[in-house]
Amino acid sequence: MSTLETNLDQKPARRLALFVTVFFLAMPFLILRVMDDIHSKLTRNITDEEVPPSKRLAYLVDLIFSNAIAKPIALLLATMLLIAFGGNALYSVTDDTFEDALWRTWSYVADSGNHADSVGLGSRIVSVCISLGGLLIFALMLGLISDAISEKVDSLRKGKSDVIESNHTLILGWSDKLNSLLNQLAIANQSLGGGVIVILSERDKEEMEADIGKMEFDFLGTYVICRSGSPLIMADLKKVSVSKARAIIVLAEPGNADQSDARALRVVLSLTAVKEGLKGHVVVELSDIDNEPLVKLVGGDLVETVVAHDVIGRLMIQCARQPGLAQIWEDILGFDNAEFYLKRWPQLVGMTFEDVLVSFPDAIPCGVKVAANAGKIALNPDDDYIICEDDEILVIAEDDDSYFPSSLPKVKKAALPKIVIPRKYPEKMLFCGWRRDIDDMIVVLEASLAQGSELWMFSGVPEHEREKKLIDGGLDPKRLENVHLVHREGNPVIRRHLESLPLETFDSILILADEELEDSVIHADSRSLATLLLIRDIQSKRLPYRDLRAVQVRQAGSLQTSWIREMQQASNQSIIISEILDSRTKHLVSVSKITDCVLSNELVSMALAMVAEDKQINRVLEELFAEEGNEIYIRSGELYLYDQEVLSFFELMMRARKRQEILIGYQAACADRPSINPAKKHAARKWSTSDVFIVLAYNE
Structure with missing residues (x-):
């Protein structure tokens, strides 16, 4: 076909x-x-x-x-x-x-x-x-x-992919403290060859990475991973392997304290609801100590809290009464120098705490975690306390693997010099600015100052509102016995307002980061710095040596040098403690050397990092920062030795024990920085009564 x-x-x-x-x-x-x-x-x-x-x-x-x-x-x-x-x-x-x-x-x-x-x-x-x-x-x-x-x-x-990590440190939230916190965690991870830090925040991932890239420190092998999301959403928490993290840090949000703590409470609820359970512990930064019991009730043993604002307020009071204490706390809390460690040593079982004190050439024992008392940490125990089998020794050391007990050395014991402890005299203090926890700060002063002391409160808060704020905070000004409140209203950055105050008569002045500027670190620090310079300049013109100013100008060679020198001389007349939020501002303050400062954000970051590394250390910090209990004090050398006496540090430790104190460091009269946990404790050296000693003690 x-x-x-x-x-x-x-x-x-x-x-x-x-x-x-x-x-x-x-x-x-x-x-x-x-x-x-x-x-x-x-x-x-x-x-x-x-x-x-x-x-x-x-x-x-x-x-x-x-x-x-x-x-x-x-x-x-x-x-x-x-x-x-x-x-x-x-x-x-x-x-x-x-x-x-x-x-x-x-x-x-x-x-x-x-x-x-x-x-x-x-x-x-x-x-x-x-x-x-x-x-x-x-x-x-x-x-x-x-x-x-x-x-x-x-x-x-945008950071939507899952994080496949384990044994990492998880940070929930973003705040101005993150810079210092990452720095401290990186230093802590250095001995391990680095680590992994994961950040979960509602910010854009690219913005977070850009800000981290601008941080001016070495991460020392630690790798930072950013993810965008909300810690209140379970899917976002699982995205960052929350159940496998060795520690979880919940940062407080800037702004209203109650709103920030309410959000932290919701985050803790979300964490407790993770079905897989949590491998590590949770460290929560709170803004108000009144909200702490509720967060602990919800989180139980899983949660450790650090009440940042209240801690800094009490620390500023301590620093105002003991100049130089801020630097000591920076050394102890930061991982750069010596810090707290807990470890069990079987070879010390049966020894008294007095002998344990001199058994560590490279560490200073400060307390004992008593196994028989549900693991409670006893700071500064009695000399005759006997170390039991499961007890752990709390020490201040360079690193967790840098100290070991040695054979018991022979330490000579001698009596303390006989000196008369002067009685307390009334003091006159000035608060510039208004903090949310100012009522708690007044309570601390009421307990520590002598009767007849005056506290001048100078801020922009109207006087008729102050009593209401104090009463709402739990303080009745009429019931104060040792401290008399004197109110002055004004702006601390306006010179004529400051000149209305008797600035040359105060024993100590505290420049507080005002609560109105908590959201802006730069503005708060700029205000504190301006107030500091104005106060010192006014003081320099009012003090008796002002008649020598013309001679000083001719000898100095420049007006600026003379002005700085006058303020430095004025700093000998009264103590000024300035609260600084940004660590970069500290360099501006330290150039003139005219004041001491408390780096509030950096100290809180150090505390958060330390508790994240070991949750047990929070018990130690809580007592050291509390109104009662053991604290760190700076003592005069004449309490422990005679001028030009030759002693070893171990011998000085034994003398301090006669006062029920633990000697943890010293600062020589000619030194710029304190020495915590000094080396060669057995070596004898010549001491001066002008040297100061740093001790852990129960009573001031």
Whole structure:
């Protein structure tokens, strides 16, 4: 049979294929049109609005395509339908068999240029239509692939991918303390060769990484990973492997204290609800000590709290009464120098604490974790306390692997010099600014100052509001016995307001970071720095040596040098403690050497890092910062030795024990910095009564 006869015999089948193709392509549109017409006629007299079938179908398609997997499936179905209908149409207008027509259709879809060899008008029209459909499908496929890649890159850029880490430190939130906190954690991880810190914050990941990149310290092998998300959402917590973290730090939000603590409470609730459980402990930074019991009630033994604001307030009082204490606390809390460590030593079992004190050449024992008393840490215990089998020794040391007990050395014991301890005299203090916990600071002063002392309070808070604020904080000014409050209203950065105060008569002046500027670290520090310079300048002009100013100017060689020298001389007349929030501001203050400062944010970061490394240390810090209990004091050398006496540090430690004190360091009269846990404790050296000693003691 000839080819012509074969084509003639197949014409009815090809015509049927063409009819079927046109019918199935047109039928959906016709059906929708008819259904819309019928729907409009049936609902013409009905007042309630009805949705036509075409819109219902469009809505159904929108729902289907809202699923990510529906798009590639729809694209695959569209490709198969195009090949099926295109092959059927191509079969009806060409001499190809049905299988060949389907193959040619696929080649037109895959490569649109293949239809150029088509012969005949019908074949060319069908081939062009198939090629156009192929171009459309190819464009949709490229769009899907591009969207998938962009979505993945965007997910990585915004920190939406999961963190596959374990035994890492997790920080929830972002605040001004993060710079110092990361620095301390990096130093702590240095002995381990580095570590991993994961930060979960609601900030953009790129912004967090840019801010971390600007931090001016070496991470010492520690790697920081940032993720965007909320610690209140369980999915975001799982994204940062919360259950595998060795420690979780919850930072307080800047702003309102109650709102910040309420958010911290919700975060603790979210952490306790993690199904897998938590491997590590949780360290929560709170803003108000009144909210601490509720957070501990919810978190139980899992949670350790650090009440930052109240701790700094009490520390500023201690520093005002003991100049130089701020530097000592920086050395003890930071991981750069000596810090607290707890460890069990079986070879010390059966020894008295007095002998344990001189058993460590490279550490200073400060207390005992008493196993028989539910693991309570006893600071500065009695000399005759006997170390039991499961007790742990609390020491101040350079690192956890830098100290070991040695054989008991022979230490000479001698009596303390006989001196008369002067009685307390009334003091006159000035507060510049207003803190949220100022009522707690007044309570501390009431307990430590002699009767007849005066506390002048100078701030922009109206006087009629101050008593209400103090009473709301739990302090009734009328019940104060030792401290008399004197109120003055004014702006501490306006010179004429400061000049109305008797600045030359105060024993100590505290410049507080005002609560109105808590959200802005730069503005708060700028205000404190301006107040400090104004106070010193006013003092320098009022003090008795002001008549020598002209001579000093000629000898100094420049007006600026003379001005700084006058303020330095004025600093000998009264103690000024300035609260600094940003550690970078400290360099501006230290240049003139005219004041002491408390780096509140940095000290809180150090405490958070220390508790994150070992939760037991929080018991130690709580007692040291509390109103009652053992504290760190700076003592005069004349309490322990005679001038130019030759003694070893171990011998001085034994003398300090006669006063129920633990000697942890000293500062020589000619030194710029204190020496905590000094080396060569057994070596004798010449001491001066001008030297000062740092002790851990129960009573002032």
